[in-house]
Amino acid sequence: MTTAMTTNELTSLNPATGDPVGSVPVTPAAEVDEVVARARAAQTAWARTPLADRISILRKATDLMKARQETIAEQLTAEMGKPLKDSNGEIGYGISGYDAELDEIAEALAPETHEDERTNTTLFHDPLGVCAAITPWNFPFLMPLQVVIPALAAGNTVVMKPSDETPLTGQAFAEIFMEILPKDVLLVIHGGDDQGKALVKSDVNLIAFVGSREAGQHILSTAGADLKRVVLELGGKDPMIVLSDADVNAAADFAVNNSFRNCGQVCVSTERIYVEEGIADDFENAVIERTKALNVGNGSEDGINIGPMISSRQKEHVLDQLDKAKQQGATVACGDTPADGNFVMPTVLTGMSHDMDIMRDETFGPIACIMRVTNENEAVELANDTPYGLGAAVYGEAGRASGVARQLTAGMIGVNQGCGGASGTPWVGAQQSGYGYHSGHNGHRQFTQVRLVSQPK
Numbered sequence: 409m410t411t412a413m414t415t416n417e418l419t420s421l422n423p424a425t426g427d428p429v430g431s432v433p434v435t436p437a438a439e440v441d442e443v444v445a446r447a448r449a450a451q452t453a454w455a456r457t458p459l460a461d462r463i464s465i466l467r468k469a470t471d472l473m474k475a476r477q478e479t480i481a482e483q484l485t486a487e488m489g490k491p492l493k494d495s496n497g498e499i500g501y502g503i504s505g506y507d508a509e510l511d512e513i514a515e516a517l518a519p520e521t522h523e524d525e526r527t528n529t530t531l532f533h534d535p536l537g538v539c540a541a542i543t544p545w546n547f548p549f550l551m552p553l554q555v556v557i558p559a560l561a562a563g564n565t566v567v568m569k570p571s572d573e574t575p576l577t578g579q580a581f582a583e584i585f586m587e588i589l590p591k592d593v594l595l596v597i598h599g600g601d602d603q604g605k606a607l608v609k610s611d612v613n614l615i616a617f618v619g620s621r622e623a624g625q626h627i628l629s630t631a632g633a634d635l636k637r638v639v640l641e642l643g644g645k646d647p648m649i650v651l652s653d654a655d656v657n658a659a660a661d662f663a664v665n666n667s668f669r670n671c672g673q674v675c676v677s678t679e680r681i682y683v684e685e686g687i688a689d690d691f692e693n694a695v696i697e698r699t700k701a702l703n704v705g706n707g708s709e710d711g712i713n714i715g716p717m718i719s720s721r722q723k724e725h726v727l728d729q730l731d732k733a734k735q736q737g738a739t740v741a742c743g744d745t746p747a748d749g750n751f752v753m754p755t756v757l758t759g760m761s762h763d764m765d766i767m768r769d770e771t772f773g774p775i776a777c778i779m780r781v782t783n784e785n786e787a788v789e790l791a792n793d794t795p796y797g798l799g800a801a802v803y804g805e806a807g808r809a810s811g812v813a814r815q816l817t818a819g820m821i822g823v824n825q826g827c828g829g830a831s832g833t834p835w836v837g838a839q840q841s842g843y844g845y846h847s848g849h850n851g852h853r854q855f856t857q858v859r860l861v862s863q864p865k
């Protein structure tokens with residue numbers, strides 16, 4: 409961990425230097441119920457506030473986010489490690505889509521009228537009650553933004569628990585919204601998994617969770633006992649398929665960027681690459697050349713492409729996978745050089761086979777694994793041979809690549825681009841990468857209870 413937690417205090421440590429960055433008070437797990445009770449007491453009035461007024465209140469955050477962007481970005485880099493331009497990019501991306509997102513929520517949650525020859529019905533998207541928002545450390549500003557805002561806009565009150573790896577960014581996010589919202593409509597608790605578990609068990613109606621598949625499974629089974637609603641966005645093992653007619657440079661640019669950005673700590677990182685034999689030599693060489701040009705170092709310094717891993721624990725997990733892959737026959741084409749502290753050098757592995765553990769388990773680190781395949785059918789079969797199903801990418805001639813994309817089992821598939829869809833579309837994991845989803849009209853509605861009022865004509 410790059411935090412130090414005592415009973416009372418959680419101190420964030422810079423993963424590049426080990427220096428303390430700041431601290432927050434820990435919420436004792438036994439006090440979580442009281443916090444949730446405050447959120448419940450505030451919920452009736454917030455739910456009665458008309459949707460348009462809730463949206464207007466939330467809109468006030470735009471200026472506050474802009475005013476604090478620089479400061480929060482610096483703190484984010486200090487406590488999480490990503491290069492400063494990426495921290496600015498994360499917050500800037502959130503701000504740039506924020507107003508349009510609020511408009512979209514207002515549209516999605518407006519009452520609908522339906523009629524047939526006998527009945528007039530109004531369909532309402534009502535709040536569920538109190539929402540727990542539990543988020544990870546890899547995008548510590550964007551992840552809360554994506555689940556807390558639709559929950560609040562829908563008339564729920566929210567108790568959020570940021571990751572214990574990035575409590576300062578979570579606190580800075582919460583402070584912006586606590587400043588503009590009525591008292592107790594948004595509350596924040598700090599701590600580790602125990603606080604998360606206590607929150608899931610508490611008197612909440614919805615758990616919006618972004619994190620690992622294992623924690624998601626635990627949350628789903630706990631929530632099931634009380635039939636609580638869940639929206640789970642979980643881990644992945646995203647494949648990339650490179651067809652023989654792909655633009656080699658475009659494919660290599662994407663492969664390197666999407667395998668190594670945020671030090672590989674992205675839920676939709678490219679973790680497996682299947683390349684058709686005909687283009688494999690050129691593609692591998694282009695990936696290796698680009699990887700060697702990456703600068704690894706303290707994300708606060710200029711010219712750095714890749715910062716440290718979040719923690720020594722995450723580094724050990726990645727190095728263990730790497731060692732095992734080498735024992736199982738992988739070739740290190742570049743990288744895998746010793747690095748101090750929490751740093752891991754971006755590494756390209758070739759000669760992969762599909763029975764290697766690293767081709768199956770989430771890595772969440774800067775390792776690009778390239779496996780040669782004889783044709784697109786083999787690529788599709790291997791890409792789909794996973795319990796995960798978050799993102800995928802196919803590079804090749806557009807028509808052929810689109811045909812391959814439709815055979816993949818992931819929730820979001822990019823053809824000659826990353827997997828994220830156009831604005832207005834959801835962020836959705838299939839299979840064991842998600843259970844429910846957020847964003848887009850239907851995503852916003854998952855934070856609501858549908859209710860009908862009908863009368864005869």
Ligand code: NAD
Pocket residue numbers: 542543544545546547551569570571572599600601603604605608618619620621623624626627641642643644674675676770772798835837841
């Ligand atoms: P994690 O599951 O360990 O922790 C996420 C959050 O859940 C933290 O706040 C943690 O304290 C809490 N938590 C852990 N176990 C819990 C439990 N049983 N009950 C309640 N709360 C619990 O994940 P992480 O290491 O913080 O983040 C990395 C994971 O998140 C990766 O698997 C990554 O793929 C995934 N992720 C997914 C998305 C997506 O949109 N699908 C986005 C970002 C990250």
